[in-house]
Amino acid sequence: MTTTKAPTIAPPVPLHADEEPHVTTKRAPKMRAKDISVFYGDKQALKDVSIEIHDDRVTAFIGPSGCGKSTFLRCLNRMNDTIPSARVAGRIELDGEDINAPAMDVVQLRARVGMVFQKPNPFPKSIYENVAYGPRIHGLTASRTELDETVEKSLKRAGLWDEVKDRLNESGTALSGGQQQRLCIARAIAVDPEVILMDEPCSALDPIATARIEELIHELRGRYAIAIVTHNMQQAARVSQRTAFFHLGELVEYGKTSDMFTNPREQRTQDYITGRYG
Amino acid sequence: MNSVASEAAITRWTGDAMQSRLRKRYRSERLFKLLGFAAVGISLAFLAFLLGTMLWKGAGGLSLGFLTMSDSTDPATAGVWGALKGSFLTIVVTMALAFPVGVLSAIYLEEFAARNRWTDMIEVSINNLAAVPSIIFGLLGLAVFLNFMHLPRSAPLVGGLTLALMTMPVIVIAGRNAIQAVPPSIREAALGVGASKMQVVFHHVLPLALPGILTGTIIGMARALGETAPLLMIGMRAFIAVPPSGITDPSSVLPVQIFLWSDEVDRAFVEKTSAAIIVLLVFMLMMNGLAIYLRNRFEQRW
């Protein structure tokens, strides 16, 4: 379907970062991906993608379904290692260190680079255990009360606390889809990672929960480097300072969110943002 | 053809043609239910027949003395205590060996081994092993445990070892299927918060796979408990009048005892045979009951 309406570009809502004084482009990026190509068997899913992710800003990944956003995100914490047919070429650095080097401990890498998956995947354990699991296996808390505090804080930040505080011992899989996704967010931030990768965290959420997650992203910005995949242009415009547009496995355009949404360099970006295809 | 018609006319959901199609569907559904019921009925009838004849023939032979005495040449003083104890000791040895080794193999093959020609070959071999007739395992036990390792003849230790060889492949196959059935998203979730491979397996995969593993184990154990042929091969057919006091003492087991008694010329042993069958069935029932109880307990953990 084509819309004949004049392209209404998503409102350039208050643009935070780059105008703020503490943001400096000169700082070294938290993560740097260089010429990343990913193959599933013989099929190439990503072609020479290079992106930098900074810890004082949010980077949004947008693009039509199947263009490789999740695939790229999963490269950043080596989640693609778990897919036997997947092969990743290129260099990815975390704080200047090659994450694919033999010296890199993949277990620690995944603790430092946390992930919220596209499909909610809570453990079939209690709500409490879901959130407590990460801190427990890494030995982040010294006592039970400290662990309780971490669980409560994480659930509050994910906007789930009020709904579950009286039933922390119930199974996490008994929650609704949106609640499960917030539980997964709480689980990811409970280990206090340095980078958080969120793959469409709000796709199953109502507007209120979505607003809560966006608030959380604002709150976490500056402490963590955040990368978020979203199909919602308004959301990308609201939460991010950098946007990357993917199309058919290629990184078409990457730049300041404000520029992307008001004045994209590429025709394909313009078409996607204004809803001509996707 | 159909699509053209549906484009031309609106589907008439309440029309006669639709009603008769609907009735036809219900008819085949009823037929299927009936067939299923008949299938279950046949196996139930056989079970009832077996239990009925055994109880009728053997109930008279069941007595406290029958349960506390051991084998004897005189039917009046022959009992199953020795064989029962032997069966129990044998199955304990089998369980202690086959369960941990089988589960560990399943975990290793599913979670840690690389997928290549070697693991494919191992998979085929294990599947074949599960189908090997039990008498072959008896010959293997005879050759390895008795003739080569010189373990005591007729002992529950050797019987248990032999039956463990036979049960292991069954547990490996059931374990692998149960582990495969754990959704990959759970593994990803655990890896995503920085769990190591072993933590993923022991904290998440194994608890979810345990009910399936236990089901396979129950089947394997029940088969081992009723096994006769391989135990004959390793000498558990001797006449033993003293119950074993340990796993290295000469002993009999229930199925072999039944086999031996059924061969006796003395008519009085017919009753003994049926009574021993009842004891064996009750023993199996108790073991399966315990296993099912354990399985349900683990299943309730979410």
Ligand SMILES: Nc1ncnc2c1ncn2[C@@H]1O[C@H](COP(=O)(O)OP(=O)(O)OP(=O)(O)O)[C@@H](O)[C@H]1O
């Ligand atoms: N495990 C896999 N095996 C084979 N091909 C895969 C696998 N995962 C993804 N792909 C392919 O890689 C391409 C990119 O997939 P990806 O999941 O990264 O898309 P996406 O941009 O996240 O899409 P969406 O917005 O629908 O989530 C697709 O063509 C997909 O078919």
Ligand SMILES: [Mg+2]
């Ligand atoms: Mg995706």
